[in-house]
Each structure stands twice: as structure tokens, then as C-alpha cells.
Amino acid sequence: MFPYAAPVRDLQFVLADLLDHRSLSLPAFAEASPELVDAVLDEAAKLAGDVWGPLNASGDRQGCERRHDGGVTLPDGFASAYQAYVEGGWNGIGVSEALGGQGLPEVMASAVQEMLHGANMALGLCPMLTAGAIEALAHHGSDELKARYLDKLVEGSWTGTMNLTEPQAGSDLSRVRTRAVPCAPDEGDFYRLSGQKIFITWGEHDAVENILHLVLARTPDAPEGNKGISLFLVPKFLVNDDGSLGERNDVVCASIEHKLGIHGSPTCTLSFGEQDGAIGFLVGDAGRGLNHMFTMMNEARHKVGIQGIGVAERACQHAVAYAADRSQGRTPAYRGGEPCTISEHLDVRRMLVSMRSRTDALRALALYCAAELDVARHHEDAAMRQAAQVRAEVLIPVVKAFSTDQAVDIASLGVQVHGGMGFIEETGAAQMLRDARIAPIYEGTNGIQALDLAGRKLQRDDGAALAALIDDVEATAAALGAHAELSGLAPELAAGAQDLRACVAQVLEEGRDSERGLDAVQAYATPLLSLTGHVLCAWQMGLAALKAQAAIEAGSSDDFYRRKLVAADFAIRQWLPEGRAQRRILEAGFQGLLDIDATRL
Template sequence: MTDYRAPVSDMTAALSVVGMADIASLPGYEDASDDMVAAILEEAGKLAGSVLSPLNALGDRQGCSITEDGRVTTPDGFPQAYQQFVEGGWNGVPFDPDFGGQGLPMLLGTALFEMWQGANMSFGLCPMLTVGSIELLTHHGSDAQKSTWLPKLISGEWTGTMNLTEPQAGSDLAAVRTKATAAPELGEGIYRIQGGKIFITHGDHDMSANIVHMVLARLPDAPQGIKGISLFIVPKFLLNEAGEPGDPNDLRVVSLEHKLGIHASPTCVMAFGDKGGAIGYLVGEENRGIEYMFTMMNNARLAVGVQGVGIAERATQAAVSYAKDRVQGPDPAKREKVSVSIIHMPDVRRMLMTMRALTQAARLITFQTAAEFDRAKAHPDEAVRATAEARAALLTPIAKAWSTDVGIQVANLGIQVHGGLGFIEETGAAQYLRDARIAAIYEGTNGIQAIDLVGRKLIRDRGTALSELVAEMRTTQADLTQVLPDLGQAFGLALDDVEAAQAWILENSDPVNMQSAATPFLNLMGLATGGWLLGKLALNAKAGTGDPNHDTARLTVAGFFLRQLLPATGGHLAAIRAGAEDLMALDEDALSPV
């Protein structure tokens, strides 16, 4: 089984492509110098490789357990590893210094987050939800709520969760039934929460002193549907006068879900208010909970995309290591019938090159998205902030859906490279696929991401944000054509497909055609965006970065992607133009094979 090694060199190159130097020049981010970034990546890589990675397989085998009194226990070593994580200040890297954060760019935090996910995805899920809770309270919490909850969440001493889903309300949050009843005797803005939630990641565990649940619930007189849902802070332990965890709140873990993967991450069925009502604190205004929760969800969607990158990186490392060692068959490039390792075989090379190219492309997309969030937050020019906000909104569903699909595809290829041993748990290859599979489902399934991309990000503004992105991509195409003509030509054809797809969708924007086109359009955009950023990486490598071996490797990987993977945009365009007729032609009974 191969240990994880943080890909610091590839991350540094990707940060350069998406403009880390420009981000570091923005007000508030001046501390993110090249030396500081390099030092942080190096130290984070040590934690990921030496502390988190060795727990990955153990956690998968051991899983989590629940005691008779409802306490959840994580696998051996997880609480101690989490304390090292907190003591190192890793949770607070991208957050407000006024509440104990380090004030560094989200882009740098995204690179670190990839390390946590690649080293140990089950572990990385805990700080992932905490980050979302911090973003939510930063944007929508009152000053009192910020001062009460943010310092311990930013430090990581307390962790956060997101409580949306109920048995009858999966992605349809309008069906939420959890109730909130005002408790004026306890104070203004305090409510009693009653109801049940499912699929709550790290809903309970033994790694932090308190768990701060963000819970969607409905007031008695609230409007029906999605506009009648409010958001509440519901801590595991109520705070005493000193602001420390005191009496337990009226909530409990009913059970743990038995899952395909991420066994070391407790996914909880939660009950609130069995003894009269869990104490909850209203965030913001009544009936605006969905609006507020989307701040947390948008952050989580990018983070989930980074999970896909992390798993893909780890699966690629394992597959390359195995292919170097596995001797089987003669070298097809030589006449001698001497057995060589399978990395000499062209078909194995195709799999490995596909894994590496897809991983690089997905990393660049998630980094680019994070960079746009930083620009939208910190750039002094209001017009630039607005453009970056629109760009981030456009890229987020691509970063989430395409990158998690890449995680699954790359982990699946990793099993294939291992052959029969990939199907055996001891090699670790199977765990990567099992862990990766959930990422295409949670925080909005990838189909929902595709519908969001087409319905909200393309049709709503009639393609304005996309056209601006394509114009920037055309500039890169022109640069490629000057320096690397064949790559420029390949990228130009893909951009033609993007523009043709956009035109077709805008002309056929009824709900059925729009939804039928959504997934192939997202796949097309993932390839085109990955091609754009890999093209920029190739230009940097061609100009020279100081390490000829790395430059050659990056040029080769980018060339493989643009020449051999990017042409698939034409197939996605054909699927878009085929419309909904084939999809909707059969009635429900005819779809059944019996």
C-alpha cells in the first residue's frame, strides 16, 4: 500500500497559473509571499503524509462506533491527529484575524484542503464542514454570534455541521418538517428545535470539545415551501457563563449510517428535541434560512470538488508506484523477450497519463474557482469584484461536479492498473474508489450541479458570464497558437464546441431541453476549462520554470490532455443537440427490462 505524498511541486505550478502572485497583492493578503506559501505547503505536506495518511487504511477497516448512551467513537488515532491539526493552526489559515484566523487567501487554503483529502478523506470531512459553518456565520451571523462561535470554530477547537436532509426531504428542501418554536422565556432569538435529520457528516464524534450544528427548521406560521425555512445554531453542549461547553443540549445520535466508503467519517441520523426541544439560536432573519445556508453550501461545493482532486491524486500515486514494480510481459518497444514492469506497456501508459492529466486539470479548475472567490472578496475595484463573483458562480458547479467525476474515473482506472490486486482491499486501490463515490452525490448531486450551471448560470444572464470566460479563453488560444500551434488548434476546436453548445441551449431553453442538455454541457465545460488552464500551464512550462524535468512533464501532460482527451467535447455537443426526444420517448413501464 502506497503512502500519500503531497504534490507540492504540481500545486505550486497550479497556483502560479491561476494567479497566486496577483492574489497576494490584494489588500489583506500581503503575507502570502512566495516564501510563506512554499513554507506552508511544505509543512502541511508533512502533516498530511506522516500523520493523516497512515490512519487512512486503519480508519477504513475500523470505522466508527456508537455507544449505548449515544456517544460516537472515531477510529484509533483520529482524536490525536485532530489535536495536532488544531495545534498547528491549520484550520484557521484563510479566516479573519479578528477572530483568530491567519487571514491568508482561500486559494492557499484550498491547496491545503486538497492535501487533507488526499491523505485521509474521512478525516478531511470534519474540517470541511467546519469551514462552511465559519463562512455562514461570517456572512450572516450577528456580532454577538460571531464573537461567541467564530473563535473556537476558526481554531478548530469546536467543529461544525450542516443539517439539511430529512427522510422525506432529500434535495427538495421545501419538504423540511423540523420545527422551531420561539422560547421567549429563554431570551430573544432563542427557539426550541424538534425534528430529525439524516446524512449528517460528523454529526457526533470524539475529536472536539463541542459540535456546532447549523439546522434548517420551520416556524409555526412560516410560509409553505422553500421560502418558509429558517436557520439555527444548535450546539451539542450549551455554553456556560464563561462561554465554555456546559450542559448537553436536547439532541442525540440515533444511529450511524453503514456506507460504501468514508468509513472513518461518522454519518449520523440525528434527533433534535426528544425531551421538549433542543435550544437553537436564530441566524439572521426568519424564513431566510435557505439563502443563508447556500453560503455554506457553495463553500462546501468547492470543497467537495477538491475532495475529488485529492482522491484522484492519491489513486494516481498508487497506480504509478504499482506499475513501476509489477513485472509482467516483454517490452513491446524491444525485441528481447525479457519481462519488464507494466509501466512500459502503452495501454497502461494511457491509463496513467489519463489519470495524471485529469487530476491536473481538476486541480487547476478548483484552484481557479478559489482564486475568483478571493478576488471577489478582496479586490479594491468594485467592477473587478463583481466580475470575479460572477466567474466564481459560473465555475463552482463545474469545480464540484466535473472534479468529483474525475475522482471516480481516476480511482476506477487505478483499480484497473492494479489488475486483480486492485479488487483486493489490501492494496488500498478499492478504498479510493469507495471513498470517492459519495462526492458526486452530496452537497447537491452532480446532475443538480449541471442543472444549476445551465439554468442559473447560463440561461439566467443569457450567457454573459460564459461569453466573458470564453473571450479570455480565446486569448489563451491565441497565445498557444503562437508558441504551441497544435495545442492552440486543438483548444480552438473545443471552444467552437462551447460556443455552439451555448447557442443551442439559449435557443432551446424550455425546461425539458434545458435539463436534457445539462450534464453533457457540464462535461463539455469541464473539459474546455481544464484545457484552458492546462494550456496556460503548458505556456509557463515552455517559457521555463527552472526545473527542466518538471517543465517537460507538464508540457507532455498538457499536450496529452489537449490532443487526446479534449476532443471529447465534440461528443458532448452532439448529445446536447440531440435534445430530449430520446431521453423522454419511453413511458415509465417501457423503461423496465421486465
């Protein structure tokens, strides 16, 4: 088992070289500096590598245990590792100072998140859900709710959860049955909830004294469908007027799931209202619960993409270290014919450089998206904020879905590099594959993300936001073409941009068909998202090549830049062609899918 080392240099390259510390130029971050960025990354790397990382394997082996009283015991060391995170002030890093946070850019918070998820994905899920709860409460909670609950969430001394799914209501939340009955006027301004929620990440645990559940439920007079769903805050312990904890609320962990991976993360079935009803407080407007919850889900979807990248980075490090250590075979005669490690075999090298180049590309795209979120939230010019928001909304389903799909494949390649030893749990390679596999499923399956891109995001502006991104890809291809050392990368990147533009036009055109439009969008959504991810990641690696080559020409002898050129070359000339094949899939149409009887396959 090889230790995890946070990729500080790679993160610095994206923030400083590719993004030119763009977020720091916003007035909201006037007190931040590149030196502060470096200091934050260094300290986060210590927490990730020294405190969280060593618990990853032991937490996987031990897992969580539900006690007879409904409480959940975390793996040894998890609670203290989480407290070290809280005591370091990490939970509020990206939260505004007005809400008690540190007010640093989203792009920095995302970089820190990657390190923590790379070190220990199961533990990293806890603050990820709390961040979403902070967003939902800050945007939609009443002044009274924010005064009573928000400080503790921002601090991290209380954690938050998101309660959507029910046994009969998975992705179709219109089928939610949990009920919220208003209390009598003389009791107070609250509701009593009853029902069951499943797959609740960190729904019960012993790392903090209180847990705040954000719950979708229906009031008795609510209409059927999405418009009848409201959002409620249900604390594990009620909170007194002086801020102290009061009585235990009527919410209990009925069971915890036994999962393929992330064993250190308690995934709970929560029962509300087994006694008198769980006391809950309306968040935002009645009947707009889904709208309010999406504030939380958009935050979480971007972070799930970051999470996948963290696991991919760890898998890459693990595979590189193993390949450099494992002796097997000899080099060809023309390379000396000597005994060698498997890192000398070109098929293994192909796997390793594929893992590295893809991980670097995914990181760059995810942090670019985070920087757009910073602009959308903090730029002084309203038009700039709007443009950045639209671009970020197009990117989020790509970051979530493409990053997590690729993370599974990267972790699988990591197992392959290990050979038979990768299939043995003791080496640690299998855990990364098992852990990564959930990421394409939760916070909206990747098929739903693809439908969001091909349906909602493209249709609302006739593809204008994605077309603007393609313009940037083509500009980078032109810059590569004008550079003597990098011109060989230009044709493939330009061709990828052309493929994507053509496929967007096809999806838009066929999606307008009054009879077959919905089927066309569903059939084309996943290959379109895959093509989009490949092209935009290759674009980021083209930018990386330009920056690395400029540093070399300026006299740098840092091997880091040479490795960036190798990664960029592979991403554009060997990985992007796999994505470009998606155009052939779209051009083949979808009649075959209509003709299939899926029950007789």
C-alpha cells in the first residue's frame, strides 16, 4: 500500500498558470494572494496526507456499525480526523465571511476538496453534504433558521444531510410520500414529519453532536407531482433558544447499507415520525422544495466530479509507484536487454500515461468550472456574472458525469497495472475502483446529467453557451497551430471541436421534432456528453501545453513541464480520438433503440 501525496504542484499549475489566479482578481477576494493560495494548499496537503489518508484503508476494512439504539459508530480514527478538519477551519473555507466562513474563492475550496477526497473519499463525503446544506439554508432559510443553525454548519461542528430518495421514489421525486403536517397554532410554527428516506449519506454518525437533515416532504393539502413538494429542516436534536441542545427529535437510523465501496461512509435509512412525528421547519416557500433543494444538488454535483478526480489521482499515484517497484521481464535488446520493472514495458506505460493525462485534464476542467462560479457570484458587472453562470451551468453536468465515468475507468486501469495483485484487496488498488463506482450513480445518475446537458441546457439557449466554449477550443487549436513545437496537436483538437459543433446541431435539430424529439434527446444525451467531455478536456490540455512550452522556452529546466507536454500530447492525439468516435454513434441514429424489446434481451 502506497501513501497518498496531495498533488500540490499540479493544483498550483492549474490555478496560477492555466487560470492565472483569475478568481483572486475579483474585489470579493481582494485580501487573498497567490502566496495565500500556496499556503492553503500546503496546509491542506498535510491534513490530507498525514491525517485523512492513513485511515482510508483501515476505514474500508472496518466499516461502520449501527448500534442497538440506532446510533452509528464510525471506523476508528474517523471522528478525530473530522475534528482535526473542523479545528483547522477547513469547513468554512469557501463560505462568505458574512456567514462566518473564510470567504476564499470556490476554486480554492474545490482544490482542497480534491485533496481530501483523494486521501479518503468516505470521510470526505461528510463535509461535502454539509456544504450543500449551507448553500440551501443560506439561500432559502428564514432569518430565524439561519440564526439558529447556520453558524454551527459553517463551523462544521454540526453536519448536514440531503434527504430525497424513498423506496418508491428514486430519481422521480414527484413520487415522494413523506408527510409534513402543520402543528396547531398554539404549539408553534413547525411541522411534524413522518416517512422513510433511504441512501442518506452520513445520515447518522458519532463525529458531531448534532445533524441537520434537509428533507423533501408533502403537506396534507399539497397537489400531486413536483409542485407539491416542500423542503424542511429536521434536526437530530432540537435546539433551544440559547443555542444549547434540547430533546432528541423523532428521527432514527433504521439501518445502514452494506455497499460495494465507501465502507467508512455511513449510508442510512432514516425513519421520521415513528413516535409523535419528527419536528421540522419549512425552508423557503411551500411547494418549492425541489427548486430549493437544487441549490444544494448543484453544489454537490460539482463536488462529486471533484471527488472522482481525487480518487483518480490516488489511483494514478498508486499505479505509478507499483509499476516502478514491480520487477518483471527485460527491456528489448535495442534498449539494453536488462531486467526491468514493469514501468519499462510500453503497454504499461500506455496505461500509466493514460491515467495521468486524463486525471490532469479532468482537474483542469473542474477547476475552470469553479472559477466560472466565482465570477458568477462575485464579479462587479452583472453581464459578466450572468455569462459566467450560464457557462458554469453547462459545465456542471459535464464535470459531474464525465469526471466520474473517467474516474471509474482510471481506477480500473490502476487495477490492471497491478495485474493479479490488483485483484487482491491488500494492495489497495481494488478499493479505489470500488469506491469510485458510486460516483456516477449518486447526486443524479450520469444519464440524468447527460439529459440535463442535451435537454435543458442546450435547448434553453439553442446551444449558445456550449457554442461559445467550442469557440474557445478552436482558438486554442489555432494557437497550437501557430506554434512550431506544438503545431502537431492542432489538427486533432480542431477536428474534435468540429465534431462537437456538428453533434450539438444534430441534437438541437432532432430534438425539435414534435413527435420524436424527446426520444432523440434521450438517445443522444450520453454520447453527446462524452464527446463534450473529451473535447473540453483536450482543450484544457492544449492550454497546458502552451503554458508548459512557454516555461521551457523561458529557460525552465523543471521536469514538471516536460511531463505536462507528454500528458497533453497523449490527451489530444490518443485520448481525444476515442471521444470523437461518439460522432459516429450519433450519426447512426436511434431507430435501433426503438426497435429493441428490452425485456427480451
